[in-house]
Amino acid sequence: MLTIEDVKEALKDVVDPEIGLSVVDLGLIYKIDILNDGKKVAIDMTLTVRGCPLQFALQNMAQKRLLQIPGVEEAEVRLVWDPPWNPSMISPEAKKRFGIV
Numbered sequence: 212m213l214t215i216e217d218v219k220e221a222l223k224d225v226v227d228p229e230i231g232l233s234v235v236d237l238g239l240i241y242k243i244d245i246l247n248d249g250k251k252v253a254i255d256m257t258l259t260v261r262g263c264p265l266q267f268a269l270q271n272m273a274q275k276r277l278l279q280i281p282g283v284e285e286a287e288v289r290l291v292w293d294p295p296w297n298p299s300m301i302s303p304e305a306k307k308r309f310g311i312v
C-alpha cells in the first residue's frame with residue numbers, strides 16, 4: 212500500500228536546479244493525497260517565489276516522478292501560494308548542510 216512517506220521519498224528526486232535541494236527538503240510540498248487505492252496521487256506544491264522561471268519545469272518533474280511510483284496511474288501537481296514559502300520551511304537536514312541554524 213502506497214504511503215505518504217513513499218511519495219515524499221520519491222519526490223526527493225525532484226531537485227530545484229538553481230538551489231540544489233529537493234522540493235521536499237526545501238519544504239515546497241504542502242499536501243499529499245493518495246486516492247483510488249494508490250492509483251492517483253495529488254500534491255499541493257508551492258515555489259520559493261511567485262513567477263519562478265522554473266515553475267513549469269518543477270511542476271512537470273514532480274508529476275513525472277509521481278507517475279514512476281509503482282501502481283500510480285495518475286498524478287496531479289497543484290501549485291498553491293498559501294501559506295507563502297519562507298526559509299524556515301527548509302528541512303533540518305538541509306539547514307545543517309548549508310549551515311543555516
